[in-house]
Amino acid sequence: MEYIFWFLFLLVFYVYAVYPLVLRIINFSGKSSKNEEITPSVTLFVPVYNEAGVIKEKILNSLDLNYPKDKLEIIVASDGSTDETVSIARDFFNEEMVIFDDKERKGKNYVINKYIPKCSGKIIVFTDANSFFDRNAIKKLVRDFSDERVGCVVGNLKYVDKKTSVGKGEGLYFRYESMIKMLEGRHGTLVAATGSIYAIRKSLFIPLDSDVANDFAHPIQIAARGYKVVFESEAVAYEKATSSSDEEFKRRARIVTRGITAFLRYRERYRMLRGMWGFCFISHKLLRWLVPFFLIVLFLTNLFLHSTFFKFTLYSQIGFYSAALTGAFFKEKIGRFFSIPFYFCLINSAALIGIIRYLRGSRESVWEIAKTTR
Numbered sequence: 001m002e003y004i005f006w007f008l009f010l011l012v013f014y015v016y017a018v019y020p021l022v023l024r025i026i027n028f029s030g031k032s033s034k035n036e037e038i039t040p041s042v043t044l045f046v047p048v049y050n051e052a053g054v055i056k057e058k059i060l061n062s063l064d065l066n067y068p069k070d071k072l073e074i075i076v077a078s079d080g081s082t083d084e085t086v087s088i089a090r091d092f093f094n095e096e097m098v099i100f101d102d103k104e105r106k107g108k109n110y111v112i113n114k115y116i117p118k119c120s121g122k123i124i125v126f127t128d129a130n131s132f133f134d135r136n137a138i139k140k141l142v143r144d145f146s147d148e149r150v151g152c153v154v155g156n157l158k159y160v161d162k163k164t165s166v167g168k169g170e171g172l173y174f175r176y177e178s179m180i181k182m183l184e185g186r187h188g189t190l191v192a193a194t195g196s197i198y199a200i201r202k203s204l205f206i207p208l209d210s211d212v213a214n215d216f217a218h219p220i221q222i223a224a225r226g227y228k229v230v231f232e233s234e235a236v237a238y239e240k241a242t243s244s245s246d247e248e249f250k251r252r253a254r255i256v257t258r259g260i261t262a263f264l265r266y267r268e269r270y271r272m273l274r275g276m277w278g279f280c281f282i283s284h285k286l287l288r289w290l291v292p293f294f295l296i297v298l299f300l301t302n303l304f305l306h307s308t309f310f311k312f313t314l315y316s317q318i319g320f321y322s323a324a325l326t327g328a329f330f331k332e333k334i335g336r337f338f339s340i341p342f343y344f345c346l347i348n349s350a351a352l353i354g355i356i357r358y359l360r361g362s363r364e365s366v367w368e369i370a371k372t373t374r
Contacts, residue, residue: 001304005313008298012291019283023183035146042138043073043121043202047108051129052084058129059092066135069096077115080105109208116205124202126214131157131196131237140235141199151204151227152219154181154190155197155235173343180284181231188228189277191284192216192259197237201227211363212262213255220262223277224270245328249350256289256354261363292352321345 044062048055055076062074076089077100086101093099100115116124123142127133134140137155144153156178184190193215206221208214219229242248263286266272272281302314320341327342 001301005298005301005305005310008294008301011287012294012298015283015287015291020180020183022283023180023187023280026187033147034143036139036143038142038146039068039071039139040123040142040145041071041073041121042067042123042125042142042199043075043119044125044127044138045112045116045119046074046076046127046129047079047111048076048081048085048089048129049079049105049108050081050083050085052081052088054130055085055088056092058132059089059097061132063092063094063096064135065133065138067138072096072138073098073120075100075115075119077111078102079108079111107210109210109212109214112214113207116202119202122202123199124205125197125199126193126195126218127237128196128239131239133197134236134238137197137235137237140232141197144230144232145199145201147228149188149228150230151201151222151225152190152193152229153199153235154185154193154219154229154231155199155237156231156233157194157196157237157239159241160238172340173347178231178233182233184280184284185229185231187276187280188230189223189280190219190229190231191277191281193219193229194237196239197235209262209265211258212265213258216259216262217266220266220270220272224272229277245346249346249353252347252350253354253357256351257357257362259285260289260355260358289351289355292348295348 044065046058046062051058059074059076065072074097076086076097078086078089080102086099089097089099098118100111100118102111102114112126123145125138125141141153141155144150157174159174181190181194195213195215198215198218200218200222204222204225204227208217223229242251263272272278299314299317302310302317305314323338324341324345327338327340328346330338
């Protein structure tokens with residue numbers, strides 16, 4: 001039992017603490033160059049479904065971006081919206097914008113596959129309707145493409161309005177994730193993009209399966225072709241944090257289900273586990289998905305260990321999970337002492353459910369918006 005306990009403890013410790021340290025100390029070569037002066041043609045691609053509450057603000061934000069107007073195309077692609085999204089978008093229609101309105105809902109990847117070939121930009125910037133760019137975000141994204149070895153650039157998402165336990169935990173989690181992305185980006189081996197803000201070379205676009213996340217699949221496809229996937233911390237997007245634990249749980253479970261789907265489908269096709277990129281994927285994603293199973297067995301194993309030290313570890317786990325429950329019940333009335341364990345348990349419980357759903361045959365082809373982020 002002791003060996004099982006220590007093995008699982010060290011795995012969890014490796015995932016959250018040792019892996020970032022390893023990335024810091026590993027020597028890396030071939031640092032990507034950046035050219036502030038380049039202005040390639042860019043398409044800002046905004047897939048939408050029932051985004052009437054935010055689409056006006058998104059379009060105004062997009063039209064105000066500090067990028068040459070003759071080099072920027074804005075595409076709003078509706079996936080069967082049933083509200084006023086398209087009509088609101090048309091109120092702002094001008095020569096910079098293109099609006100596509102599919103009447104039947106078939107999923108985000110369907111509109112991506114259908115309309116990316118119609119984009120005029122050499123660089124495609126993907127974003128969400130509820131994500132708002134810093135004025136210089138696109139300029140910061142495209143400067144990395146001056147290096148011909150770079151195929152995908154991932155921007156820096158920052159959360160605002162983090163008053164609830166979910167929002168506080170989510171904001172801290174994304175700062176931690178951004179730190180890991182920055183470290184992976186130094187090696188050009190970033191394993192996943194941020195759907196709110198990332199860019200790819202149009203020439204590298206490959207049609208997506210309907211049940212995988214675009215921001216997960218694109219880095220896999222691009223890395224498999226020998227291109228770098230890098231992080232650009234100065235290309236910033238802002239998004240309202242989720243305030244509903246139920247919405248965040250469902251979103252996280254859906255992300256894991258789609259991620260597992262992509263991994264098991266693409267692992268051989270794109271040789272995902274080879275080289276430095278494969279090491280990063282195993283450490284950052286694959287082991288992270290398995291953490292909830294590690295935690296369950298770790299706790300159950302600890303119940304059978306009775307020395308003073310293991311009583312301490314057992315009570316520590318009980319205290320941590322009690323703090324998480326406190327965070328769940330008191331929500332915005334608490335501080336980080338409770339919100340951090342709450343969010344940690346929320347995302348790991350969601351990962352557990354996401355894997356179970358995959359094993360039961362569930363697949364996710366359409367996306368659901370989190371209403372509290374709008």
